[in-house]
Amino acid sequence: MKPIVCSVQVDAPAPGLHDNTADLDRLQQVLTQALDDGRSIGIPYPCMTAVARNFRAAKFAGWALLNNLEQGWELVDFFEESPPVIAAMALDLGTTHLEATLLNLHNGEILSQGNLENAQIAYGADILSRIHHATTKRRQQKPLAADFKDPGLDELQGVIITAINDLTILLAGQAEVSPKEIRALSVSGNTTMAHLFLGLDPYHICREPYIPLFNRAQSIRGEQLQLVISPMAPVWIMPSVGSYFGGDLISGILASGMAHSEETRMLIDVGTNAEVVLGNSEWLIACAGAAGPALEGGVAKMGMRAGPGAIEFVSIDPDTYELEYRTIGDVAPKGICGSGLIDLVAALYLTRMIDIRGKFRDPDTEQDPLRAAFMREHLVRRDDGLCFVLTGISATGLEAEVVLAQIDLDAMIRSKAAMYAILTTLMNQVGLEFSDLKEIVVAGAFGRHINPQNAMTLGMLPDLPISVYRAIGNSSLHGAEQVLLDDDARQECEKIVSSITYLELNVNQEFMIRFSGARFIPHTDPSLFPSIPQFSSMEE
Incomplete structure (x- = not known):
């Protein structure tokens, strides 16, 4: 298996007067040798300080935590010992219910599972009602400003993010891990639910010729959606074929x-x-x-x-x-x-x-x-x-x-x-x-x-x-x-x-x-x- 987040063991030579390679450069060099797949290894700016400090505190040997992304590897954390669990959450983003499992990416073990009613039901039991609610002001706004976001869409996104966070906390508690230790999220839902989850305009989904705003979402991090999981956790959205x-x-x-x-x-x-x-x-x-x-x-x-x-x-x-x-x-x-x-x-x-x-x-x-x-x-x-x-x-x-x-x-x-x-x-x-x-x-x-x-x-x-x-x-x-x-x-x-x-x-x-x-x-x-x-x- 090649999970979306994995840990890789490294053992780097200590720096000295004759080897003044920077800490993060040193770590990237040994990881490049360990992975040996020709893909780039990036370190996001928010992670640079913590990764460098943890690497030095571990005396330059331990376990690097990497996001396995389409564009390459992303180094987000470092541990002295191998983490026993790398938790990730799979979510079925249903129109009426949310169902999720918490997995250990080391071995695929299910750590916990649960479900909740989709709180968006308060705004409409079906997709068309929710699209209508999410586009009420948008239909009145002419011309449409590039940065305009309908208040109804904001409401629906806020409701679903809150519900997902509630379900995340529930599953994390069952598995005895912190929500911040959840290192990835995958989301599977219909095209409209994916738009509402990301807060993206669903206006054209139900209007001929029924073209969604997106079918394939780019890489997103947990912090960008105000999720309670790890801020650097990749959020992977199942691709769609079309509106329906x-x-x-x-x-x-x-x-x-x-x-x-x-x-x-x-x-x-x-x-x-x-x-x-x-x-x-x-x-x-x-x-x-x-x-x-x-x-x-x-x-x-x-x-x-x-x-x-x-x-x-x-x-x-x-x-x-x-x-x-x-x-x-x-x-x-x-x-x-x-x-x-x-x-x-x-x-x-x-x-x-x-x-x-x-x-x-x-x-x-x-x-x-x-x-x-x-x-x-x-x-x-x-x-x-x-x-x-x-x-x-x-x-x-x-x-x-x-x-x-x-x-x-x-x-x-x-x-x-x-x-x-x-x-x-x-x-x-x-x-x-x-x-x-x-x-x-x-x-x-x-x-x-x-x-x-x-x-x-x-x-x-x-x-x-x-x-x-x-x-x-x-x-x-x-x-x-x-x-x-x-x-x-x-x-x-x-x-x-x-x-x-x-x-x-x-x-x-x-x-x-x-x-x-x-x-x-x-x-x-x-x-x-x-x-x-x-x-x-x-x-x-």
Whole structure:
């Protein structure tokens, strides 16, 4: 590994009357010999005094701490003994949540990990609301001065910096290190979040032709962003491809390993949007679409993100109609997350309580006695029609109800149709069938909790052997960890960026046609899902 910060042992000859080389020149000379890679070694002005004093105090032998930057080595500290830990933080800068790990760059060991809600939610739950807040005064300022910075942008940057600092202090405390001992930070997030983090104007991101201010950030230090980490810590921002293809997806490609694969693989990351990448070591094509909100809790009334109290698993026995569910953290249910919603709707379809259109069947017309009894217990009529009451019927009372209404079902059908349409449109662009895929990697909380079989039952994911699917968790965070640990990973990010073709779905007529065909369970074309039971909409 070639981490972003490393320590190098040196043993320099002591100065004397016959060797009057300056202390820092002496240190640079022996480091040049030790590293032997032809790269320059610079010493930032703020570090010169401390490095020189520490070098002399150690009698000219010890361990130099170096930032491994694209432009060369940067000497930032010196120790008499090898530091047991070189701490660095990887951050997934999500729209709704921040998740981070603290690593030891000596060996990749995870020292601590944690997460916080993104406090920018107070200014808008979605990216467009935050861009609007960050550009309110800017839109009124004409002509725009070169040094103008919108007060709204200042607010959003201040809020996210405070949140990152809070999370840094939390992780440092868990690892029993000082925040100032954190020597590097890598940040993986979508394009807008990267702009707001750096306090850079996001105005053009959401305006045709949708051009961001930057895709690749230059070297930044912790002190420049008022972070509580070491002032000289390099802050490495994952590069983006464009306004709607951010560094978080580059992280996913890196973490999945698909850019090294000779065989074609697919990466699916469902968050606020569904982002999909298809390809191998020779080519990559990607697209994004709005299939995520219903799965994140953005549409279903009782929907919520995957967290404590979210129902993540549901099953209904097709013979006995025994209902089971499980919450994350095994605590009282607060709502239902994407995996639980997929499980529930699949179970309702397989037990024929909803039809192929995703509509609740009338319990008064049910002929099967067991099913009729179950439906009378769980299907209730309210102002907005039939609803399925999952929890809170008797023991816990109405305040603990988790209810699936018809409007939620309709949103779920639209989301699953959009997902499948995204996948099929992308595959068709390169002339491949789903059976040609070596693997489908599913990332994020969606991938961690989802049951692929139930997603296939609904027609959300292609009907393939379960062994084809692999969940990798938070790929945005995993990619951020990799770039801290190895210079090769940072270089690979640049290679990935240059090799991606982006498919714009908003103007793709084929996508709209495929979306319409997928708005049934599992699909209007049963041959696409041969392993899934097919029921007529009128079948008892």
